[in-house]
Amino acid sequence: MENRYPHESVTQFVEEVFCRLGARRQDAGRAAEVIVTADLFDIFTHGVERVPDYYEAVRHGRIHPAAQPEILRETPVSALVDGHEGIGHALAVWCMELAIRKAKESGVGIVSLRNSNHYGFAGYYPLMAIREHLIGFSVTNTEGIMVGTNSRQALLGTNPIAFGMYAEPYVFLLDMATTVIPAGKVSLYSRDGRDLERGWAVGADGRVCTDAPTVRACINSKKTGGILPLGGEGETFGGHKGYGLGLMVEILSGILAGGDTSNLIRRLDPWVDRNSEFFVAMDYGMFGEPAQMEAHLSDYLHTLRTAERADPAVPIYTHGEKEQRAAEYNRAHGVLIHEKTAQKLLHVAQELGIDFDACRKKIQP
Structure with a gap:
């Protein structure tokens, strides 16, 4: 299930996430603009879908937000x-x-x-x-x-x-x-229970594999198999x-x-x-x-x-061209956010003490 959200509200939310994590306001705004622009362009693999990952990366010391x-x-x-x-x-x-x-x-x-x-x-x-x-x-x-x-x-x-x-x-x-395909597509297919197309990836044995969770596990293992x-x-x-x-x-x-x-x-x-x-x-x-x-x-x-x-x-x-056409539509009608992603964003908001209600004011189709 997907819902539309005002892109301005989503941008403000993402900016606030980075600020609460220790980033300067200017840096947080820059990051938020890039992330939400991806969703405007219908490039969901690089949009707010990634924000929970960035949150975890900061928590584990991989990203230093004030650097x-x-x-x-x-x-x-x-x-x-x-x-x-x-x-x-x-x-x-x-x-x-x-x-x-x-x-x-x-x-x-x-x-x-x-x-x-x-x-x-x-x-x-x-x-x-x-x-x-x-x-x-x-x-x-x-x-x-x-x-x-x-x-x-x-x-x-x-x-x-x-x-x-x-x-x-x-x-x-x-x-x-x-x-x-980009790595994020494997994660999206795994999330949605969809098989990968043949010729996209191989399993640990080096043979073509269409099972998204298996390929994701290969990538995570850092051993054999991949895209x-x-x-x-x-x-x-x-x-x-x-x-x-x-x-x-x-x-x-x-x-x-x-x-x-x-x-x-x-x-x-x-x-x-x-x-x-x-x-x-x-x-x-x-x-x-x-x-x-x-x-x-x-x-x-x-x-x-x-x-x-x-x-x-x-x-x-x-x-x-297709992405720019999508951006024109999404600016007027809101960006699509999968309900599972919205729930993850809500969890991040709760952890950081951010009011998620404004962002969750969905635009009705």
Whole structure:
């Protein structure tokens, strides 16, 4: 069962959770904005569904909510930042803001972050740059749950890639895991009692597995079994390409930042992440008139959307369009929250002494 809640109320609630956990108001607000934007975009795996996990992570000392970013090395176009295991979303917003400032001053801004935590909806950070009419790019490594091609041991993360540029009526926003599915989808399918599709994951024996709780147990065990790379099993449908993309993300994040790689995240201590992240903002005005480029892209995306359909009943979308359409609807009608998630949020509220009633004023369909 799902109900709709005003996104403003949900954002205020999440902000208050982080404040009660010890975060500065600004950092709590940054984190809440990223988290609820995921729900607005119908990316439920990275929305308020995760708030109880963040609450537990703070309780176990994995996230240090009061921690502040520290610049370790800097040039006019780059910075290396230590996040000191703070709130991943807040650190990521801070780093992209820094990249944007550098891009406006010098044409490009590149920020590498280590000792962070889960930063949620990867597409949020390119969106920050897009709003400033800049190209935005972000990647992060995650705990090892990807089983590499011909392996049964999960040593790479979902390692998402997010990239975007301004266009009308919908910006281009590519946000993709380098695995067939994100880790959160396994949890959602397990919660709902649904089987995974064949070709999404393997069990401890390295064979395809469709039982979501079994795959979740494999991921938690940190031994064998996990999610397959984009393209699936073997090389026939390009699984080795997804494997390579995941490794590319690892180089840009963990290696460049001098941080932990995916095979170490949560291995030595299940309550310690220390993710590494990478942010780029670029002023395409260096290459010509920005408005002309944006119009050019808008026209091209329109051409793609209006191409001949394989099935007349199935529309053609460009990346990020469906999510932006969903956000328009959800801003007006409220974000969907599963009743099981709402009960978990109520428990967090009770533990922290927060009044959950305002958030629970459901919007009736």
